[in-house]
Amino acid sequence: MADWVAACAADDIEEEDVIRFDHEGRSFAIYRSEDSDYYATDGFCTHERVHLADGLVMGAVIECPKHNGRFDYTSGKAKKTPACVDLRTYPVKVEAGTVYIQVD
Amino acid sequence: MNAFGMVIVGAGETGARAAEQLREQGWTGKITLVGKEKEAPYERPPLSKAALLAEETPTPVYVAREERLGELNVDWIAGSVAVRIDRSAHAVHLEDGRAVPYERLLLATGASPRRLAMEGADLSGALCLRTFADALAIRERLVPGNRVLIVGAGFIGLEVAASARERGCEVTVLEVGPRILMRVLPPEIAAIVEERHRRAGIAFKLGTGIVGAAREGAWHAIKLADGEVLRGDTLIVGIGAAPETALAAESGLAIDNGIAADERLATSDPDIFAAGDCCSFPHRLYGGRRFRLEAWRNAVDQGIHAAKSMLGETAPYEAVPWFWSDQYDLTLQVAGLSHDATSTATRQSAGNTIVFHQDGAGRLLAASGVGAPSLAKDIRVSEMLIARQAVLDPAKLADPDVKLKSLLAD
Ligand SMILES: Cc1cc2nc3c(=O)[nH]c(=O)nc-3n(C[C@H](O)[C@H](O)[C@H](O)COP(=O)(O)OP(=O)(O)OC[C@H]3O[C@@H](n4cnc5c(N)ncnc54)[C@H](O)[C@@H]3O)c2cc1C
Numbered sequence: 001m002a003d004w005v006a007a008c009a010a011d012d013i014e015e016e017d018v019i020r021f022d023h024e025g026r027s028f029a030i031y032r033s034e035d036s037d038y039y040a041t042d043g044f045c046t047h048e049r050v051h052l053a054d055g056l057v058m059g060a061v062i063e064c065p066k067h068n069g070r071f072d073y074t075s076g077k078a079k080k081t082p083a084c085v086d087l088r089t090y091p092v093k094v095e096a097g098t099v100y101i102q103v104d
Numbered sequence: 105m106n107a108f109g110m111v112i113v114g115a116g117e118t119g120a121r122a123a124e125q126l127r128e129q130g131w132t133g134k135i136t137l138v139g140k141e142k143e144a145p146y147e148r149p150p151l152s153k154a155a156l157l158a159e160e161t162p163t164p165v166y167v168a169r170e171e172r173l174g175e176l177n178v179d180w181i182a183g184s185v186a187v188r189i190d191r192s193a194h195a196v197h198l199e200d201g202r203a204v205p206y207e208r209l210l211l212a213t214g215a216s217p218r219r220l221a222m223e224g225a226d227l228s229g230a231l232c233l234r235t236f237a238d239a240l241a242i243r244e245r246l247v248p249g250n251r252v253l254i255v256g257a258g259f260i261g262l263e264v265a266a267s268a269r270e271r272g273c274e275v276t277v278l279e280v281g282p283r284i285l286m287r288v289l290p291p292e293i294a295a296i297v298e299e300r301h302r303r304a305g306i307a308f309k310l311g312t313g314i315v316g317a318a319r320e321g322a323w324h325a326i327k328l329a330d331g332e333v334l335r336g337d338t339l340i341v342g343i344g345a346a347p348e349t350a351l352a353a354e355s356g357l358a359i360d361n362g363i364a365a366d367e368r369l370a371t372s373d374p375d376i377f378a379a380g381d382c383c384s385f386p387h388r389l390y391g392g393r394r395f396r397l398e399a400w401r402n403a404v405d406q407g408i409h410a411a412k413s414m415l416g417e418t419a420p421y422e423a424v425p426w427f428w429s430d431q432y433d434l435t436l437q438v439a440g441l442s443h444d445a446t447s448t449a450t451r452q453s454a455g456n457t458i459v460f461h462q463d464g465a466g467r468l469l470a471a472s473g474v475g476a477p478s479l480a481k482d483i484r485v486s487e488m489l490i491a492r493q494a495v496l497d498p499a500k501l502a503d504p505d506v507k508l509k510s511l512l513a514d
C-alpha cells in the first residue's frame with residue numbers, strides 16, 4: 001500500500017518554485033505553482049543525475065539547471081531536449097498547512 | 105554536396121556535439137571526426153573535481169562513447185593529428201599522410217595550457233591539467249601530507265587546490281595578481297571564495313611573481329620576487345590556456361585571439377567553421393565585440409550551432425555566455441560578460457551573493473554569483489534578463505525582497 005509522507009510545510013515553497021525532499025534514500029522535487037497548487041516528481045532529471053530543485057520554475061515548467069532540458073511538472077512530460085524521458089510524478093495533498101506526497 | 109562529407113578536427117566537447125547535431129539535423133552523408141586523443145570525446149569539467157577526488161581510479165565521463173559514434177555512423181579517427189588544410193583541394197592532411205576530403209570543415213581544436221616560461225629553470229615534472237591523462241597524473245600526486253604548489257589562482261588552479269586539500273595535501277597557491285580570480289570575478293565574490301579556501305587551510309601568496317624555479321632532487325623550489333623560496337613535492341601550473349590555432353594559421357585563415365569566426369561561426373574561408381575554446385566570435389549582445397570563451401556550455405552550444413551553419417543555416421550565435429565552477433561546497437556561476445560594465449549592484453539572500461554588472465544606461469550585462477546550488481535559479485533568470493538587454497533599477501536588483509523573476513515582467 002502506498003503511504004502518504006509529510007514532505008514540507010506548504011509555505012516552505014515560494015509561489016512558482018520548487019524544493020528538494022529526500023525520503024528513505026529517494027529524492028523528490030516538490031513544486032508550488034503560481035496558483036499555489038502543489039505537485040511532486042522524482043528529484044533527479046531523467047537526462048543526467050542533476051537535481052531539479054536547483055532549476056527554474058516557469059509556469060507549469062521546470063527547467064533543468066544542467067542542460068536546460070524542460071519538463072511539465074504537472075504531468076512529468078519531457079518538453080525540451082536533451083530531456084526526452086518523462087519524469088515520474090507522485091500524488092500530492094495539502095492538509096492543515098502540510099504537503100504530503102504519496103510514495104510507494 | 106554529399107560527395108566529400110563533413111569533417112571535424114578535434115574530438116572534444118565541441119567536435120562531438122557537432123557530429124551528433126549534424127545527424128540530428130538530418131545530414132546523411134559522411135562525417136569524419138579527427139581527434140588527437142585516443143579517448144572517445146569526454147567531459148573536461150570533472151577532471152579538476154570528481155576525477156581528482158575519486159577513491160578508485162576514475163574513468164572519463166564520455167560526451168559520446170565509441171559505440172555512440174558508431175550508431176551515428178561517424179567515422180572517428182582516433183589518436184591522429186591534422187597537420188595541414190589544403191583549401192583549394194578541400195582536404196585535411198593528417199600526420200600519418202592520409203588526406204581526408206571535406207565539403208565543409210569544422211575546426212574544434214580547443215586550447216592548450218600555457219606553460220611557465222622561465223629561463224634556465226628545469227621545469228620537467230611541472231604538471232598541468234587539460235586531458236584525462238593529466239588528471240590521472242595529478243591525482244596520483246594528491247596523497248595526504250604531500251606538499252603541493254599551485255601556480256595560478258584562476259578557476260582550474262583553485263579547483264585543483266580544493267581537491268588537493270580535500271585529499272589531505274598541504275597546498276600553497278601562488279598568484280602574480282593582487283587577488284584571486286582577477287580576470288573573471290568581481291572582488292566581492294572573489295573574497296568569499298578566497299575566505300572559503302583559507303578556511304580549508306590553503307595558503308596563498310598573492311601579488312608576487314615567480315623569478316626562478318629549480319629541481320632539488322625530488323623537490324620543486326620556486327623563488328618568488330620578494331626573495332622567498334617555496335618548496336613542494338608537486339608543482340601544478342594553471343595559468344590559462346592558449347587557443348589551438350596552428351592548423352588554421354598555417355592554412356592562412358584569419359586569427360584574432362583564436363581562429364576568427366563570424367557570427368555564424370564561419371571562418372575567413374566560407375567552407376571552414378570554428379567553434380569552442382579555439383575560436384573568437386563577435387557577440388551581438390555586447391555591441392559586436394569579439395570574444396573567445398573557455399566554457400563548457402559555450403563549447404556545447406557552439407558545436408551545435410556550427411553544425412547547423414555547416415548545413416547552411418544563417419542564424420547568428422548569440423547565446424548568453426554561462427560558466428560555472430565548484431569548489432568545496434561552493435558553487436560559482438557567471439552569466440554574461442562584464443567587460444563593459446560601469447557599475448555593480450550586490451544582492452545577498454539565503455547565503456548566496458550575486459553581483460550584477462550594468463552599463464551606463466542601466467542595461468544588465470552580467471551576473472556573477474557564489475553560494476549554494478540554488479544560486480542557479482537566480483543566475484538563470486539573470487541570463488534571460490541579459491538576453492533581453494533589460495534596463496533595470498539597481499536598487500531592485502540589490503533588494504532580496506524583490507523577486508528577480510518579477511523583473512522579467514517589466
Ligand atoms: C580541468 C578543466 C576543468 C573545467 N571546468 C569547467 C567548469 O567547471 N565549467 C565550465 O564552464 N567549463 C569548464 N572547463 C572548460 C571546458 O571543459 C572547455 O570549454 C571545453 O572542453 C572546450 O571544448 P572544445 O571542444 O572547444 O575543446 P577540447 O575539449 O579541448 O577539445 C579539443 C580537442 O581537439 C584536439 N585537437 C587539437 N588540435 C588538433 C589537431 N590538429 N588534430 C586533431 N585533434 C586536435 C585536442 O586534442 C582535444 O581533444 C574546464 C576545462 C578544464 C580543462
Ligand code: FES
Pocket residue numbers: 045046047048049050064065066067068069070081082083
Ligand atoms: S541533466 Fe537535465 S537536461 Fe541534462
